[in-house]
Amino acid sequence: MSRLIIVSNRVSVPDNQGAAAAGGLAVALQAALAERGGVWMGWSGKSSGDIEPEPLVLTEDGNITYALTDLTQTDVEEYYQGFANRVLWPICHYRLDLAEYGRKEMASYFRVNRFFAHRLAPLVEPDDIIWVHDYHLIPLAAELRQMGLKNRIGFFLHIPWPPADVLFTMPVHEEIMRGLSSYDLLGFQTKYDLENFAGCLKREGMGVENSPGHFSAHGHNFRGGAYSIGIETAAFAEFARKAAAHSMVRKARQSVEGRDLIIGVDRLDYSKGITQRIDAFERFITNNPAHQRRVTYLQITPKSRSEVPEYEAMQHAVAEQAGRVNGAIGTVDWVPIRYINRSISRPVLAGLYRLAKVGLVTPLRDGMNLVAKEYVAAQDPDDPGVLVLSRFAGAARELKGALLVNPYDVDGTANALARGINMPLEERRERWRGMMDHLLENDVSRWCENFLTDLRAE
Template identity: 60%
Template sequence: MSRLVVVSNRVPVPTPGTPPAGGLAVALSGAMKARGGLWFGWSGRTLPPDAGEPRAAELTESEGVTYAVVDLSERDLDDYYAGFSNRMLWPLFHYRMDLTEFTRVNLAGYHRVNRLFSRLLAPQIAADDAIWVHDYHLIPLAAELRSIGCKNRMGFFLHIPFPPPDILTVLPNHADVVRSLAAYDVVGFQTPIDVENFETYVRREKIGRRLPDGRFVVHGRTVRVEAYPVGIETQTFADVAAASERNALVRRTKESLGDRKLIIGVDRLDYSKGIAERIQAFETFLLLDPEWRGRCTYLQITPKSRGEVPEYAAMEREVAGLAGRINGTFSELDWTPLRYVNRTVGRNALAGLYRYARVGLVTPLRDGMNLVAKEFVAAQDPENPGVLLLSRFAGAASELDGALLTNPYDVDGTAGSIARALDMPLEERKDRWSSMFERILEYDVAWWCRSFLDALENEEAAPPQAGRIAAVS
């Protein structure tokens, strides 16, 4: 069995006394521990102004895994990370052409860092290593490694959406991006729609074709392109939620709510998550269904994100203003309709809050998958499950057939769905929840990891069998 080399923008180097970074990190590190592995990427630290370019990665060994990290300069972070990655690729791939900002300086920095990563990673690679690269920050990495003689099997997984051609071609260097993807042996997307978008682009631009076995020939290279929907540690998360009665924060929250129904939303502060539209829908719900005033409370947990990007700071002000307006309009002496928490809440407490909630609001304007939706389902009490209200534009909508689908741009429609979810009878809630739980239990994060690596290491591997389930309203 070959060694696994994982490359990502940030590397979750284990710290003694702290829990693992999350289910994805657990799955990847588990695969590396089983076969020997290396995890390479940015350390999260910046270099002193006069330090010059790093000459080697810093290595740390832990439980059979080597963590190799590289410090970056402020200039590299500005151009590669804050610039091209998060002010061009992130908004564009989330269909926000209005927020894209393309500069040749940022593009040059993006390639400069990918070239640096390839140069510092190459000495760590053995001839039979399988290399798995993650996400939009590192699309050119395989091409950079190929250019210096690396012949290893390489796979790439995109955790965010892959947009249709009419959006992708807004990117001035779109042809180079797709050519870079063709340098991999396996390209994984979250949903079949992403694969369709890729195929449509290849066909329109006349740069390749799909073969009868499902693989693609793109720019003369044969590439397997498939949907591998990422999962969670379903059973582990369910067990944590079931034990949450002992969590002090969960107990205090329940006591403060009394007999009111809890509606919960958990999102990083990002314009792709539809938080402002969701809060407006809750406001409309209170206007149209006054009988629910005082009988439910909406808890929105939203840790800050990318505060250095102006669009995020503006959105933070907008969301805080909306929350204040709702509470100013509807609050009573003994009831606050919206609790807006602008900080991180621990995983165990979140699991307990999901389990206690009657409604989970997961309404992004666009999302590659959205694991909050799967965590909410996993956390539910089988005898009294809550209702998942899910955006049809989240990748999870192609799998979670028991969710109430909503259009986050339709504020009135989402308000109506909140009322329907709160009024839903127990038997219907059980029916909807059980099909979703069975799904995410079978296709968990371990399945995702295993199916991708099977394809990467076996050129003739069959496509993953997760398939697509159309969610119902």
């Protein structure tokens, strides 16, 4: 069996006790690597300052080799903080107003991908399969092809892919499309993303779709498909069941004091719609005074990319908005919004999901959104909660039992909250059962297996 090589911006290395990373994606990728043997390469997260990074640091764990490289401080600022997160991220999330172009940052993005390619190539054997992850590394296959590598190379995009009118505002969109066309298999979260990619190819004659999912562009034939990523459903459900005994979860249950709990969990990011969500919660309470003092909204929002100015500004804005709403509608014995600006361990998070009557997941745009799937998986089958979900999340294509909302429509989201809080038990069970069955069948291991099966196919 051929080896698998995974390349991602960051690498999930097991700790000193050999424990795998907490996230389901890392667990699935490590399992795939362990089965086939192989390499996981990426950035260490460290800066070498102004000097050339040392050679790759190789760490063996069973038949997996973890290969880490530092980047210079300039590369971190221009490739990662700059082009990847201040151009590609906002463009792919339809936020043209936040994209900040700079020639230095664009050049650094392609330079760092070339650097990754030169460090990876000596590790690659002729029959290895290479799987590249996410927007940071779009040009990597093109760089490897220029070095003469003929291996099967696949790419999976974890974030949305925009339509042509959005993508083409980016000055280097042709180079980005050429980079994607160098892969053998492109994986997107939803059919909508795949259709957007096909539209971008055809719009300016960059390529053609010969048959559904089969493309030709820039002298290369390749495939594209929708591979909706899942979670480790059964394991997460077990986390939630056991978490009831965790001291932090018990304290949370006691502190709610019989009130209904609404929960939101997001990285601090402008794509997540957190400020609109707080507005909707305030409108729900204002429009439904009978629920005043009977509902608590817990928003867990770990800091994200605080070195990027837009994220630092948003951190202040969300905290101020939560404080304003608490001041406006709170009482002496009731704080409507509990805002936590730090990470919570996944087992505890699973227990908090299980406590919540409503999971409020309302991104303005999201490739998939695994919080929505985790919330469903964590529920008590006998008394499940209700998922209120943005129609602009990829998960909305799969989770048919959710109450879908337009996050820009404050009144509509407020009404969905009222419906969720008051939904009868039988309807909650019916909606939850259909979603849970889907998640059990389409978990992260199946996603991984489906993609790799298609990548291996000639």
